[in-house]
Amino acid sequence: MTEPSIQERLFPNMTCFGCGPANPKGFHLRSFGAEDGVVIASFTPWPEHDNGVGFLNGGVISTVLDCHTASLVVQAASERGWDPPPGAALAFVTAGLDVRFLRPTPLGPSLDLWAKAESLSETECIVLGELRYDGKVRATVRATWKRFRAR
Numbered sequence: 001m002t003e004p005s006i007q008e009r010l011f012p013n014m015t016c017f018g019c020g021p022a023n024p025k026g027f028h029l030r031s032f033g034a035e036d037g038v039v040i041a042s043f044t045p046w047p048e049h050d051n052g053v054g055f056l057n058g059g060v061i062s063t064v065l066d067c068h069t070a071s072l073v074v075q076a077a078s079e080r081g082w083d084p085p086p087g088a089a090l091a092f093v094t095a096g097l098d099v100r101f102l103r104p105t106p107l108g109p110s111l112d113l114w115a116k117a118e119s120l121s122e123t124e125c126i127v128l129g130e131l132r133y134d135g136k137v138r139a140t141v142r143a144t145w146k147r148f149r150a151r
């Protein structure tokens with residue numbers, strides 16, 4: 001897609017490995033709002049992301065699910081005026097990820113990411129996510145996001 005992604009619009013200078021536009025060696029995940037509060041993205045694994053038996057490594061799966069749910073939380077926080085603390089790039093951080101690997105995930109060519117909010121509040125957001133390939137859900141996440149306080 002040519003339009004700016006959520007990440008490019010809301011945190012263009014972020015250096016997160018998975019989704020920071022400003023990390024020169026990162027994944028540069030690009031997520032976009034769709035209908036009914038859903039956020040979507042696609043991710044193309046690198047050959048290096050092999051899990052040793054020809055499928056996608058589980059840590060990489062967890063990273064992209066973490067970062068994709070982040071885009072939903074950051075967009076929701078921005079829309080509601082839940083601003084980051086002074087000097088911080090983000091209003092929320094991941095407090096927990098419950099990832100389930102339902103079936104092996106091929107190394108591409110391109111995988112689909114989906115996310116939708118379960119609940120959103122100023123102190124805690126819970127987001128459901130899925131990684132899909134070839135019409136099948138390969139992995140799911142229930143991500144808990146908590147308000148970040150700079151110290």
Ligand SMILES: CC(C)(COP(=O)(O)OP(=O)(O)OC[C@H]1O[C@@H](n2cnc3c(N)ncnc32)[C@H](O)[C@@H]1OP(=O)(O)O)[C@@H](O)C(=O)NCCC(=O)NCCSC(=O)Cc1ccccc1
Pocket residue numbers: 051052055056057058059101102103104105136
């Ligand atoms: C094995 C199990 C966990 C359980 O399955 P089972 O008890 O046998 O249950 P069931 O028979 O119901 O099968 C369920 C579905 O799975 C499919 N399937 C199963 N085996 C194969 C196969 N060989 N090839 C293709 N497909 C296969 C099977 O067809 C079915 O799909 P379907 O309904 O027909 O479309 C399976 O769900 C799975 O592989 N999940 C993904 C795990 C995963 O990606 N983990 C993360 C990466 S590992 C990592 O990073 C860690 C690491 C660290 C360090 C170094 C190296 C590595």
